[in-house]
Amino acid sequence: MDILTVNNVTKSYSNHLALSDVSLSIPGQSIFGLLGPNGAGKTTLIRIINQIINADKGTIEINGERLNPNHIEIIGYLPEERGLYKKMQVGEHLLYFARLKGLNRKDAIKEIRYWFQKLDIPDWLNKKVEDLSKGMQQKVQFVGTVLHNPKLIILDEPFSGFDPINANIIKDEILELREKGSTIIFSTHRMESVEELCDHIALINKAHKILDGPKKEIKNNYRSKTFVVNHVGDIGDLDGHYELLGTTALEDGLQETKVRIKDETGSNLLLEYLIGQTKVVGFNELIPSVNDIFIQTVKEGSHE
Amino acid sequence: MSKILLILQREYISRVKKRSFLLTTLLTPLLFGGIYAMAIYFAVKDSDEEYKIKVVDESGYVADRIEDRGAAKFEVVSLPADSVKEGVEKGESFGLLYVPQLDLDKPEGIKLYTMSTPGLQLEDDVDDAMEAALERAKMDRIGISQATLDSLRTRVSIKSVSLSGKAATSGNSAIAGAVGTFSGILIYMFMLIYGAQVMRGVMQEKTSKIVEILVSSVKPFQLMMGKILGVALVGLTQFTLWVVLTSALLSIAPIMFGVDAHTASEAANHMSMAGAAGGNAQAVEAIGKINEVIGQINLPLIIGSFMYYFLTGYLFYAALFAMVGSAVDSESDTQQLMLPIMMPIIASFMMLGAVLKDPGGDLAFWLSMIPFSSPIIMMIRIPFDVPAWQLILSMALMVVGFLGTTWMAGRVYRIGILMHGAKVNYKVIFKWLMSKQ
Numbered sequence: 001m002d003i004l005t006v007n008n009v010t011k012s013y014s015n016h017l018a019l020s021d022v023s024l025s026i027p028g029q030s031i032f033g034l035l036g037p038n039g040a041g042k043t044t045l046i047r048i049i050n051q052i053i054n055a056d057k058g059t060i061e062i063n064g065e066r067l068n069p070n071h072i073e074i075i076g077y078l079p080e081e082r083g084l085y086k087k088m089q090v091g092e093h094l095l096y097f098a099r100l101k102g103l104n105r106k107d108a109i110k111e112i113r114y115w116f117q118k119l120d121i122p123d124w125l126n127k128k129v130e131d132l133s134k135g136m137q138q139k140v141q142f143v144g145t146v147l148h149n150p151k152l153i154i155l156d157e158p159f160s161g162f163d164p165i166n167a168n169i170i171k172d173e174i175l176e177l178r179e180k181g182s183t184i185i186f187s188t189h190r191m192e193s194v195e196e197l198c199d200h201i202a203l204i205n206k207a208h209k210i211l212d213g214p215k216k217e218i219k220n221n222y223r224s225k226t227f228v229v230n231h232v233g234d235i236g237d238l239d240g241h242y243e244l245l246g247t248t249a250l251e252d253g254l255q256e257t258k259v260r261i262k263d264e265t266g267s268n269l270l271l272e273y274l275i276g277q278t279k280v281v282g283f284n285e286l287i288p289s290v291n292d293i294f295i296q297t298v299k300e301g302s303h304e
Numbered sequence: 305m306s307k308i309l310l311i312l313q314r315e316y317i318s319r320v321k322k323r324s325f326l327l328t329t330l331l332t333p334l335l336f337g338g339i340y341a342m343a344i345y346f347a348v349k350d351s352d353e354e355y356k357i358k359v360v361d362e363s364g365y366v367a368d369r370i371e372d373r374g375a376a377k378f379e380v381v382s383l384p385a386d387s388v389k390e391g392v393e394k395g396e397s398f399g400l401l402y403v404p405q406l407d408l409d410k411p412e413g414i415k416l417y418t419m420s421t422p423g424l425q426l427e428d429d430v431d432d433a434m435e436a437a438l439e440r441a442k443m444d445r446i447g448i449s450q451a452t453l454d455s456l457r458t459r460v461s462i463k464s465v466s467l468s469g470k471a472a473t474s475g476n477s478a479i480a481g482a483v484g485t486f487s488g489i490l491i492y493m494f495m496l497i498y499g500a501q502v503m504r505g506v507m508q509e510k511t512s513k514i515v516e517i518l519v520s521s522v523k524p525f526q527l528m529m530g531k532i533l534g535v536a537l538v539g540l541t542q543f544t545l546w547v548v549l550t551s552a553l554l555s556i557a558p559i560m561f562g563v564d565a566h567t568a569s570e571a572a573n574h575m576s577m578a579g580a581a582g583g584n585a586q587a588v589e590a591i592g593k594i595n596e597v598i599g600q601i602n603l604p605l606i607i608g609s610f611m612y613y614f615l616t617g618y619l620f621y622a623a624l625f626a627m628v629g630s631a632v633d634s635e636s637d638t639q640q641l642m643l644p645i646m647m648p649i650i651a652s653f654m655m656l657g658a659v660l661k662d663p664g665g666d667l668a669f670w671l672s673m674i675p676f677s678s679p680i681i682m683m684i685r686i687p688f689d690v691p692a693w694q695l696i697l698s699m700a701l702m703v704v705g706f707l708g709t710t711w712m713a714g715r716v717y718r719i720g721i722l723m724h725g726a727k728v729n730y731k732v733i734f735k736w737l738m739s740k741q
Contacts, residue, residue, distance in 0.1 A: 082513055083512035100311075
């Protein structure tokens with residue numbers, strides 16, 4: 001069951017097109033990576049989902065229902081540009097956020113306590129926001145986003161400002177939230193976290209969706225039957241089934257060579273063939289990273 | 305609605321808890337109280353001080369007839385003027401009043417020699433004492449005794465009753481003008497100070513980037529209204545506290561100076577009569593007159609309309625201030641955008657004098673209808689009796705006005721708060737205003 005479907009959404013500002021006929025469907029209980037270069041239209045799409053702005057054309061459905069003000073309470077949104085009231089106490093501040101999302105005072109306090117225990121920061125409650133470091137403030141903002149147990153969590157560059165340790169803590173929380181049934185939309189440039197966390201990805205470039213699907217499928221589609229071989233001693237010339245893409249020398253006489261299979265020949269045959277040519281130490285298929293796919297597709301887009 | 309309430313609550317509490325709020329709320333009445341207390345203090349102190357003035361009379365009219373008046377205490381001496389002058393220089397007495405040979409019908413050449421310049425009040429006192437002495441000399445010349453004069457003196461107090469409700473005695477219009485000006489200035493200050501607070505609040509939410517989190521939970525319009533209403537409540541709280549604290553202080557101030565309330569109020573009355581000859585009977589009469597005039601002013605109407613224009617005027621301008629706050633990225637950008645908003649406020653403040661001169665004239669009428677100036681101008685006019693239809697029309701236009709500015713500000717606000725780095729001028733704002741959501 002898809003928790004969110006975006007149907008042919010178009011949005012333009014006075015001087016440029018921000019989204020053009022974008023459709024997406026985001027399955028429930030998944031982590032969905034919304035990727036794209038700066039200015040591609042990601043934030044516009046996120047703002048439309050959050051009902052901060054309206055689409056010119058197209059519709060959005062949450063759990064099969066047209067987007068309406070009641071949905072605000074089931075969405076948790078952490079914008080890229082985020083801040084807190086500097087003079088407020090952390091506890092007070094989170095209480096304010098939670099109540100704006102429709103929680104009553106008692107439940108809100110309960111949730112705040114729960115999250116502060118969980119993140120091991122109970123003594124922050126009475127501190128003023130301005131006394132927290134930037135990373136600490138980010139943590140508070142994350143708690144503010146998930147306090148009301150949203151079914152749909154939208155995180156725009158959630159890891160910016162976190163050190164690796166805290167980034168890992170937040171990563172674990174994101175995974176746990178999915179286990180508990182939430183869906184996370186995750187907009188970022190940091191491909192390694194997409195690689196690690198996302199089940200599905202969509203790529204938006206210049207207002208158009210250019211790629212969308214389960215991460216595995218997409219990566220499969222971008223496989224090019226290329227293999228990385230580590231070997232000692234030269235490979236020499238290859239026969240007509242294979243193409244040698246390049247060799248680099250590693251330490252201790254070790255070399256790394258990329259080989260592509262040109263026809264339907266299987267990888268076992270390639271390996272057997274290579275063993276005949278040289279001493280093979282390692283043999284792996286070259287699977288494109290999301291980063292490679294990102295760069296490749298965006299580049300293709302800009303050449304058009 | 306409940307979300308507006310939540311925002312209002314936060315705005316109110318966070319502002320009222322600020323140290324600066326506490327300070328200005330407490331210090332302003334202290335300042336008022338302090339000024340008042342000092343005025344009383346000096347008034348009382350002055351009346352205790354005596355100025356010894358030696359009188360050298362060569363005319364023969366004054367010596368037997370001059371009497372002490374106010375702070376001036378006279379001592380007639382039969383010494384040559386020069387030696388008395390020396391005495392003044394040595395500080396034996398405050399001054400020398402020299403009366404030369406003179407013609408009673410044309411008294412000339414009377415001089416007061418002092419080391420330090422005498423105050424205005426003292427000069428008046430000496431003048432009065434001198435005049436009284438010479439008058440008595442004239443009375444003696446034509447053979448009228450004091451008793452005869454007293455029996456001739458007749459006192460009448462005419463009470464003016466206005467049939468049209470438009471009393472135009474000079475005392476009345478002076479007090480009406482004072483009441484109108486005071487309430488006009490208060491509204492002016494309230495609109496400026498709290499309008500600017502709204503603007504700064506909106507701008508801070510925008511620059512601290514908190515606003516995007518907020519508008520994912522509430523509508524931008526709710527956010528704006530919550531802030532405007534919250535600040536309004538802060539203003540009302542502060543104003544109420546000022547009134548309460550100031551009046552409390554004013555009743556305490558005299559006691560602090562060890563003066564009993566009676567003397568203090570008498571001193572105050574002296575001051576308010578500004579130089580009028582003292583005397584209890586006259587003071588009582590003056591107070592009666594003031595009370596009478598105040599009685600003629602429709603106080604409930606003034607207070608009621610004050611509250612009304614206070615709020616609607618604030619709402620009218622606060623929306624515009626919020627609009628500017630949402631459009632800019634930093635305080636320095638506000639300057640040029642503020643100008644068109646400040647201008648009508650300042651202009652209506654400057655029109656104050658012209659309106660006071662002719663509160664029923666065309667200028668006053670039109671300025672009190674246009675919502676940009678009506679809160680200040682109408683408050684000035686009300687003590688002078690404004691026809692009911694004008695008041696009702698002006699109040700209705702005020703509602704139309706603030707609904708209009710709020711609608712306009714709401715449209716600009718929803719776009720402005722999410723717009724960073726744009727170069728904003730009124731052309732851009734107009735484009736935002738006209739753009740679809």
